[in-house]
Amino acid sequence: MATRLGLGLPQMRQYDLGRDVPDVARSAERTGYDSLWVFERALFPEPATQGLYGIEGLPWPDSYRSVAEPLVTLTLAAAVTERARLGTSVLVAPLHGPFQLAKALATLDAASGGRVVAGFGTGWSHDEYAAASARPFAERGAALDELIDVCRAVWGPDPVAYEGDQTRIAPAVVGPKPARPIPILLAASSGRARRRVVDRADGWLPAGTGAEAVAEQWRQLRELAAERGRTEPIRTVLRVNARHRKQPYGGEGRRPFQGSVDQIVEDLAAHAEIGLEEFLLDLQGAPRDAEELKDVAAEVYEKARAAGV
Template sequence: MAIRLGLSLPQMKQFDIGRDIPAVARAAEDIGYESVWVFERVLFPTPMRQGLAGIEGLPWPDGYRSVAEPLVSLTLAAAATERVRLGTSVLVAPLHIPFELARALATLDRASGGRVVAGLGTGWAHDEYAAQGVAPFARRGKVLDELLDVCAAAWGPDPVAYEGELTQIVPSEVGPKPVRPIPVFLPAFSPRAMRRLVQRADGWMPIATGVPQLTAAWRQVQDLAAEEGRERPLEVTVRINARLQDKPYEGEGRDPFQGSVDQLVEDLAAHAQAVPGTYFFDLQSSARDGEELKDRAAAVYEAVAASGI
């Protein structure tokens, strides 16, 4: 298999998280997936006052009514596995106290033998910021910048010292340290976010919404990286929010990664040819329980392997 393939872990309300998260993580490793991933949602407003991703009138998925905390979920996965990378896609960084999150990620990386990948974003849900954010929604970019600074300081050599708007660290020993510098990925789309990406991150973490869109965005990122004089290549890790169904989708208007296993593989081949990198499937919304999710993950992996992508 030419690409690296990952799988999202079962965090939604239909799963028995204590049983299914470690079981699916272990199965993913046994099947051959290279990485496992978690996402973050902290609440489900009732009634909804804001559409999904800020799009007016677009309802939130029912599975968002209960989403397991991402770092606890990754800890369960880490304890059940030995090799798979442990990724976040994404942590809504401004919902976390920067120093606390830096220490949690470092501890998990140390405990797992250096397997953590930190995907960090700014989010879109105003109600989540009102409930948990460390600063108003309007300051989300500044909070992410400070969090990146704090992580770099806390993960670096002692003594650690930092002076920011939210965080003050007197010269201190801070441990445990990560096994290696934890890769930081950002899902940048706006010009400001793309500049932060090429200046500060190890990789780019978009969502697969179609080959033309992905290709155009990747070209923008590459052009900006050249403009900024970035020499180190950016890694690419693409989230696939799949809508897997038992029968092929027929008719016009099929969205990317909607349909049968074979249709998902066709879409993956087209995306991976345009933008090589790691691709990971989120299949949990179409699975009723952990056993069905494991079966679907195995079917997708086997089909991708057979395709020779």
């Protein structure tokens, strides 16, 4: 069975959101993409108080200066599509009020006919946590655990009741309900985060950092699942942050998924051998506008399928 392919929707400042998000969503569905995805970047600190991913000295990319709110973006896409699943990779879950986020995702799932995939992570930006009036950064794991619990409760049968550290829901009717159980997928690299995937989530959201590294992470996660007695399969969606250019990169310094369409497809084929279910191709950073994004996305899709991906 071919790997499913998803496309990242345009959220950055070179795009006209009201026009381009629906346009790209429709085009991607026509091309054959199985899913449409958004990510979350709440702000761009200036000057930076912290390096990208929390790594000292690593600059934030200029493209992060303006990133559209993810659920608004996904709703624009939902309204003009019929088949493609609608995913988040990822929402920085602790930046959101658990009850409000659970209700928003349920509403979007109900409205779209059961197409939402909830991808959560804990994030790394202290500035985003401060701006969102969120729980302290040190409590991000506990905040994610509670949010998962609240989502399961709100999406479940009425009356909904929940008692947590921060959230208390008195017995209540909460609707609309999702059209079907919304799958929860988690980003995870550390041991504790991997245990959360195995014990509490439907799936895993790795990043495309190279086929060898991802294969090793996937092996470790499956071993952990076996150790902890998990019997349900773990869904997988690999995030591919691609950087397209017309001319191929030469030499040995090329990072995965950077370069020409043929080089990106070559990397997709290498990662497909790992056996993951789905790839999310985020191609939006390099194109000048939506027309270029649509053209590149269609070419990558066609060549990937021709290569057996």
